[in-house]
Amino acid sequence: xxxxxxxxxxSPVSFLADSGPDDDIAISSRIRxxxxxxxxxxxxxxxxxxxxxxxxxxADAATASGALGCPECFDFKLDELDEIxxxxxxxxxxxxxxxxxxxxxxxxxxxxxxxxxxxxNEEDHLRIQSLSPGFQLDAVWQxxxxxxxxxxxxxxxxxxxxxxxxxxxxxxxxxxxxxxVMLHLPGMTLTGELTPTVQGVTKLGxxxxxIAGEGSDNRGNLFQISNQSTLGESETDIIERLSQIIxxxxxxxxxxxxxxxxxxxxxxLDWVGRSYGTxxxxxxxxxxDALNSLSxxxxxxxxxMFSKLNLHIVNELxxxxxxxxxxxxxxxxxxxxxxxxARATLCRERLAHLNK
Amino acid sequence: xxxxxxxxxxSPVSFLADSGPDDDIAISSRIRxxxxxxxxxxxxxxxxxxxxxxxxxxADAATASGALGCPECFDFKLDELDEIxxxxxxxxxxxxxxxxxxxxxxxxxxxxxxxxxxxxNEEDHLRIQSLSPGFQLDAVWQxxxxxxxxxxxxxxxxxxxxxxxxxxxxxxxxxxxxxxVMLHLPGMTLTGELTPTVQGVTKLGxxxxxIAGEGSDNRGNLFQISNQSTLGESETDIIERLSQIIxxxxxxxxxxxxxxxxxxxxxxLDWVGRSYGTxxxxxxxxxxDALNSLSxxxxxxxxxMFSKLNLHIVNELxxxxxxxxxxxxxxxxxxxxxxxxARATLCRERLAHLNK
Numbered sequence: 025x026x027x028x029x030x031x032x033x034x035s036p037v038s039f040l041a042d043s044g045p046d047d048d049i050a051i052s053s054r055i056r057x058x059x060x061x062x063x064x065x066x067x068x069x070x071x072x073x074x075x076x077x078x079x080x081x082x083a084d085a086a087t088a089s090g091a092l093g094c095p096e097c098f099d100f101k102l103d104e105l106d107e108i109x110x111x112x113x114x115x116x117x118x119x120x121x122x123x124x125x126x127x128x129x130x131x132x133x134x135x136x137x138x139x140x141x142x143x144x145n146e147e148d149h150l151r152i153q154s155l156s157p158g159f160q161l162d163a164v165w166q167x168x169x170x171x172x173x174x175x176x177x178x179x180x181x182x183x184x185x186x187x188x189x190x191x192x193x194x195x196x197x198x199x200x201x202x203x204x205v206m207l208h209l210p211g212m213t214l215t216g217e218l219t220p221t222v223q224g225v226t227k228l229g230x231x232x233x234x235i236a237g238e239g240s241d242n243r244g245n246l247f248q249i250s251n252q253s254t255l256g257e258s259e260t261d262i263i264e265r266l267s268q269i270i271x272x273x274x275x276x277x278x279x280x281x282x283x284x285x286x287x288x289x290x291x292x293l294d295w296v297g298r299s300y301g302t303x304x305x306x307x308x309x310x311x312x313d314a315l316n317s318l319s320x321x322x323x324x325x326x327x328x329m330f331s332k333l334n335l336h337i338v339n340e341l342x343x344x345x346x347x348x349x350x351x352x353x354x355x356x357x358x359x360x361x362x363x364x365x366a367r368a369t370l371c372r373e374r375l376a377h378l379n380k
Numbered sequence: 381x382x383x384x385x386x387x388x389x390x391s392p393v394s395f396l397a398d399s400g401p402d403d404d405i406a407i408s409s410r411i412r413x414x415x416x417x418x419x420x421x422x423x424x425x426x427x428x429x430x431x432x433x434x435x436x437x438x439a440d441a442a443t444a445s446g447a448l449g450c451p452e453c454f455d456f457k458l459d460e461l462d463e464i465x466x467x468x469x470x471x472x473x474x475x476x477x478x479x480x481x482x483x484x485x486x487x488x489x490x491x492x493x494x495x496x497x498x499x500x501n502e503e504d505h506l507r508i509q510s511l512s513p514g515f516q517l518d519a520v521w522q523x524x525x526x527x528x529x530x531x532x533x534x535x536x537x538x539x540x541x542x543x544x545x546x547x548x549x550x551x552x553x554x555x556x557x558x559x560x561v562m563l564h565l566p567g568m569t570l571t572g573e574l575t576p577t578v579q580g581v582t583k584l585g586x587x588x589x590x591i592a593g594e595g596s597d598n599r600g601n602l603f604q605i606s607n608q609s610t611l612g613e614s615e616t617d618i619i620e621r622l623s624q625i626i627x628x629x630x631x632x633x634x635x636x637x638x639x640x641x642x643x644x645x646x647x648x649l650d651w652v653g654r655s656y657g658t659x660x661x662x663x664x665x666x667x668x669d670a671l672n673s674l675s676x677x678x679x680x681x682x683x684x685m686f687s688k689l690n691l692h693i694v695n696e697l698x699x700x701x702x703x704x705x706x707x708x709x710x711x712x713x714x715x716x717x718x719x720x721x722a723r724a725t726l727c728r729e730r731l732a733h734l735n736k
Contacts, residue, residue, distance in 0.1 A: 290663050290720075290721050291663075291664065293663040294662055294663035294724070297661035297663050297728075298657070298661060298662050300657075300661050301654070301656075301658055301660055301661035301662070302654060304657055304661075305653035305654060305656050305657035305660075306653050306654050306657070307646050307649040307650035307653050308646050308647065308650040361646075364646075365646050368650070372653075
């Protein structure tokens with residue numbers, strides 16, 4: 025296992041530690057920009073040597089620009105990492121499944137607090153990402169725009185005056201931007217409003233995905249809402265339209281929680297209580313069970329039901345319950361059964377510790 | 381609601397407070413004797429006036445004999461009780477469903493500590509019951525035999541030299557005795573040994589019933605094992621054969637628990653932990669959910685997993701979670717939804733109180 029991955033796990037994560045606007049419902053705001061170097065083939069048409077050369081050019085540019093806190097940034101070459109370490113990067117939402125699946129020449133630069141990062145040779149040469157807690161897409165846009173400028177000053181991007189930024193996949197051409205907000209929507213799930221609302225949001229041209237990305241289910245009641253189109257609108261127009269959708273969803277979720285508190289209080293309290301009981305006393309815990317229990321407990325924290333438990337601890341657990349993190353913590357590979365036991369132990373001990 | 385029922389609920393119950401042999405597995409030992417008065421019709425052929433007269437004769441005899449602690453015993457006329465109060469007597473296993481269904485002329489005398497009682501005009505004129513904690517059928521036999529003699533000294537029983545005691549239903553003719561032990565068998569349920577074992581016990585001529593009596597399911601993993609035959613054997617022979625069966629079942633259950641502790645420890649701990657978590661934090665609790673959670677917690681107590689929780693508290697909850705008890709405690713009728721909330725509140729507060 026890689027020492028830097030261990031250091032990454034141990035270092036404080038700004039997005040988890042800080043609070044942000046509406047963070048009782050909005051977990052985080054994220055923007056990523058797809059960029060490619062001018063004068064190079066898209067990665068599908070590059071051989072291993074070219075991919076490595078592209079990696080060096082971009083990493084050198086990041087260092088020269090001072091972006092991402094480089095040279096103090098993390099710099100991972102994916103093909104040098106074992107499977108668990110690679111999976112840790114995915115679980116921390118720093119690496120995409122695509123990056124993991126094509127490790128040759130793939131590289132990942134990460135600012136020490138994980139607030140921004142660059143995937144190199146994922147689907148495009150660069151995928152610049154920036155992240156903040158809560159609902160604050162404008163601030164994330166300011167930050168990533170600055171980061172993009174810093175890096176661009178050292179590189180020559182593939183850009184067409186009519187189309188905008190050129191990308192490997194046509195769906196990203198134009199701004200190359202995907203903005204998203206991760207929302208925790210247990211209230212709308214409980215009232216049954218979620219499905220029609222998701223359908224409405226989708227019709228407006230935005231994507232709704234579960235916690236683990238494309239096509240995943242609604243485990244933990246976490247949903248990522250993002251723009252679909254990247255062409256024909258400015259970045260700020262896209263962000264404004266998305267922000268309106270997010271504001272509406274947050275208002276709906278607040279309304280659903282108020283309704284539940286007034287009309288279905290026992291059901292609501294029961295779900296929160298049982299969720300806490302499960303995390304506090306179970307000895308075997310599947311990922312799904314843990315995610316759903318954490319969702320219940322997070323709602324309890326939002327409603328002020330706990331005196332010692334806070335969002336920071338819940339957010340941390342939402343990350344640490346995943347298999348690679350558990351195995352990294354254990355310092356060894358674990359069978360699926362052993363992971364379920366380790367996951368329960370982690371949650372049990374974390375919550376028991378609060379009551380000491 | 382009847383004040384004596386309130387007093388009954390509030391008074392200490394010897395069988396719950398005391399401990400008995402093997403009470404990690406055996407909840408209680410119980411014997412009942414069916415008796416009828418000579419010179420009177422069986423109750424099916426009596427009118428209301430006759431039933432009342434029979435009630436008076438038996439109650440007077442009990443008082444004269446000093447049995448059941450009379451005249452300080454409880455003396456309930458079933459047709460004077462409302463439905464909730466009658467149901468309380470059933471939930472405390474003092475009255476049978478048959479007694480409740482035919483309240484006219486039905487009467488119930490109860491020793492203040494509930495260790496013995498007499499149902500009057502149930503299926504027979506008298507059904508004398510005696511009960512002790514744990515597995516001690518011999519001691520219960522001594523007690524009920526003494527009680528029977530005390531009452532018999534004041535009454536003339538219907539007895540045939542060849543057949544023995546005459547009873548309304550032919551299945552009780554002879555000794556008129558039904559002996560039973562209530563066992564808590566979560567280990568055998570978890571290992572899957574329960575079903576074949578129950579089949580074996582049934583083939584040997586003993587009955588196995590769930591907690592609520594005839595034909596009920598295995599909620600709470602509580603099973604009552606009793607003799608089927610009452611004819612052709614002495615009382616002590618029946619008790620000896622039943623005791624052998626009970627000893628075997630207790631040994632099997634111990635073996636199952638040892639196996640689980642050695643080979644399936646996480647599954648076992650998980651069940652106990654989640655059961656505790658449910659009772660400690662749920663806000664809505666069905667009877668079935670409560671019984672199964674109490675079963676898990678009882679096993680945890682038996683295994684020494686809890687420092688403050690003891691069998692006495694668990695045994696009390698096993699009784700107090702029932703609907704009539706909850707309504708009696710609330711002092712008012714409760715809808716099914718309200719009962720589930722009251723049941724959860726009772727368990728939550730009882731367990732929270734331990735940790736203060």
